[in-house]
Amino acid sequence: xxxxxxxxxxxxxxxxxxxxxxxxxxxxxxxxxxxxxxxxxxxxxxxxxxxxxxxxxxxxxxxxxxxxxxxxxxxxxxxxxxxxxxxxxxxxxxxxxxxxxxxxxxxxxxxxxxxxxxxxxxxxxxxxxxxxxxxxxxxxxxxxxxxxxxxxxxxxxxxxxxxxxxxxxxxxxxxxxxxxxxxxxxxxxxxxxxxxxxxxxxxxxxxxxxxxxxxxxxxxxxxxxxxxxxxxxxxxxxxxxxxxxxxxxxxxxxxxxxxxxxxxxxxxxxxxxxxxxxxxxxxxxxxxxxxxxxxxxxxxxxxxxxxxxxxxxxxxxxxxxxxxxxxxxxxxxxxxxxxxxxxxxxxxxxxxxxxxxxxxxxxxxxxxxxxxxxxxxxxxxxxxxxxxx
Ligand code: HEC
Ligand code: HEC
Numbered sequence: 001x002x003x004x005x006x007x008x009x010x011x012x013x014x015x016x017x018x019x020x021x022x023x024x025x026x027x028x029x030x031x032x033x034x035x036x037x038x039x040x041x042x043x044x045x046x047x048x049x050x051x052x053x054x055x056x057x058x059x060x061x062x063x064x065x066x067x068x069x070x071x072x073x074x075x076x077x078x079x080x081x082x083x084x085x086x087x088x089x090x091x092x093x094x095x096x097x098x099x100x101x102x103x104x105x106x107x108x109x110x111x112x113x114x115x116x117x118x119x120x121x122x123x124x125x126x127x128x129x130x131x132x133x134x135x136x137x138x139x140x141x142x143x144x145x146x147x148x149x150x151x152x153x154x155x156x157x158x159x160x161x162x163x164x165x166x167x168x169x170x171x172x173x174x175x176x177x178x179x180x181x182x183x184x185x186x187x188x189x190x191x192x193x194x195x196x197x198x199x200x201x202x203x204x205x206x207x208x209x210x211x212x213x214x215x216x217x218x219x220x221x222x223x224x225x226x227x228x229x230x231x232x233x234x235x236x237x238x239x240x241x242x243x244x245x246x247x248x249x250x251x252x253x254x255x256x257x258x259x260x261x262x263x264x265x266x267x268x269x270x271x272x273x274x275x276x277x278x279x280x281x282x283x284x285x286x287x288x289x290x291x292x293x294x295x296x297x298x299x300x301x302x303x304x305x306x307x308x309x310x311x312x313x314x315x316x317x318x319x320x321x322x323x324x325x326x327x328x329x330x331x332x333x334x335x336x337x338x339x340x341x342x343x344x345x346x347x348x349x350x351x352x353x354x355x356x357x358x359x360x361x362x363x364x365x366x367x368x369x370x371x372x373x374x375x376x377x378x379x380x381x382x383x384x385x386x387x388x389x
Contacts, residue, residue: 020213022220029204031227036201039191039378040239042111047124048181049283050163051188058385059159060186063179066156068149070139072097077132077183080104086316087190092324096138101255103324106317109310111188114244114292118306118322119266123293124282125187126180127275133179147175158388173274177281192312193374197223200371215371222368225361230336234351241311241372248304249352250343251321251335260322263305267298315370329366337362 024032050056063069064077075096081087087107089095094104102118110116110125122128132138133146150156150168160175161167163182168175200215200223226232237243246263253260270276270293277290284290306322320326326335337357344352357365 020217021209021215022217022224024204024224028224028227031233032201032223033205034238035233035241036198036205036239038194038198038201038239040112042188045111045125045184045188046284046286047277047282047289048126048184050181050185053163053185055159055163056182056185057189058186059156059163060182060184061382062156062159063183064186068153069133069141069146069179070097071141071145072139075139080132080138081107086313088317090318092319094138096132096135097140098137100135100137101260102322103319105309106313107187107190108192108313109240110190112240112310115246115266115307117266119260119262119264119269120246120307121266121269121273123270123277124275125184126177126281127273127277129183129187130176130180130275143172143176146179147172150175150179155388162388173281177275180275189380191378193376193378195312195374196371197368216367218364218367219371220368221361222364222366222371225355225357225365226368230355230365231351231353232336235308236311242308244308246302246305246307247351248344249306249321249335250339251306251323251325252343253304253306253323259304261303262322263302263307264298264300267296267302270296311369311372313373315373329369330362333357333362333365333369 044052064081067073067076069076079096080089080094081104082089088104091104093102094100105118113125116122116125116128117131122131130146133141134143147168150160157168160178160182164178168178196215196219200212200220203209203211203215226236235243235245235247248262253262273279275281277284277293282290314320315329318328320329320332326332336352337355339352339354341353355361
């Protein structure tokens with residue numbers, strides 16, 4: 001009798017845990033598996049000869065926290081990209097020496113990007129990394145002042161030499177490119193950790209339903225919407241939840257006295273930038289890394305397009321969108337639910353239709369987005385810093 005009861009109890013428990021995995025179709029399962037594995041493989045950046053170099057990482061870390069890169073002495077990279085706030089600032093629009101027009105992007109997994117900035121004005125991590133030093137509203141510096149700092153500070157010039165194998169050169173542009181490459185090497189270490197979603201995805205791949213059942217049902221329902229009716233995966237694609245491209249999602253892009261041209265303006269800036277991959281500072285002599293930059297063409301439809309952000313750790317990086325206009329994930333989901341197709345540009349974003357989600361469905365989608373938060377940090381432990389030489 002007791003054995004019978006125990007057996008029944010076991011059966012009930014087993015069927016409860018079985019019941020906790022939703023029925024995902026084959027197509028849904030394939031779509032879910034494409035969002036992993038995590039962490040995704042990475043190899044050093046061929047356009048940056050010090051990518052992955054420990055001396056460069058250490059110099060880059062110092063420069064990231066160096067207020068003297070701004071002649072004001074008041075603004076450093078970490079002012080806006082605060083490590084404890086998901087490498088951003090929690091503000092709608094970034095504020096350095098003055099308020100800017102855009103939201104600070106998080107730096108999680110920035111090494112995976114193909115284009116940089118909300119508008120893709122950067123084609124390498126190192127070129128993007130020197131941009132804020134020159135911006136009047138961000139750090140308000142110049143190439144000459146940044147290069148002079150490296151040459152005059154014994155610690156920085158020693159680390160520069162250790163990194164590049166030669167002391168800082170006489171030309172300011174050469175030193176400035178080196179600053180960008182060291183900053184890039186440091187930022188390549190900013191990788192986000194494993195999430196509840198990743199555990200679910202891997203369990204699904206292995207067919208381990210018991211492990212899969214640990215993933216909350218609300219998140220599973222939200223995931224079903226994400227890869228299914230919501231069509232979110234079309235743009236928030238792959239392990240980092242971005243296709244790396246630019247789209248118009250109907251977020252208003254008007255500014256005081258004008259409009260943010262988005263990708264349209266970004267391409268113009270990219271072509272005019274001496275640090276783009278077609279320029280002299282690209283370390284990839286094969287020329288293959290510059291192909292994407294040579295091939296871009298500015299089209300009218302690029303007006304109002306912004307980069308598809310990664311959604312890893314997205315719950316840590318409110319507020320949202322290129323102008324920080326949406327305060328919470330619930331507001332973002334409402335935006336997609338009620339999207340007005342007339343607001344999308346003429347070519348039309350056939351990928352986006354108003355979803356008219358119920359309150360429960362909207363909450364499920366938020367629960368899914370929250371499950372993309374790391375459960376432990378993947379940042380390498382920082383070694384105690386010793387003086388150079
Ligand atoms: C005043 C605030 C501010 C400061 C200071 C700042 N940033 Fe940023 N950062 C931003 C904003 C805003 C963006 C988005 C820029 C755009 O779309 O044009 C951004 C974007 C980036 C990106 C692109 C991320 C991506 O996913 O494409 C990188 C890389 C970056 N910053 C690195 C740095 C480094 C390195 C420094 C220090 C040298 C720095 N930032 C200083 C506000 C700041
Ligand atoms: C047509 C491509 C496309 C589709 C489909 C799409 N997104 Fe986006 N998503 C974007 C772009 C582009 C942005 C940035 C827009 C901006 O800043 O103006 C964005 C921004 C976001 C953000 C804000 C992230 C941040 O860091 O600011 C979230 C969250 C998000 N999308 C979730 C979703 C969800 C959920 C769906 C499905 C209901 C979805 N997206 C469908 C392209 C898309």
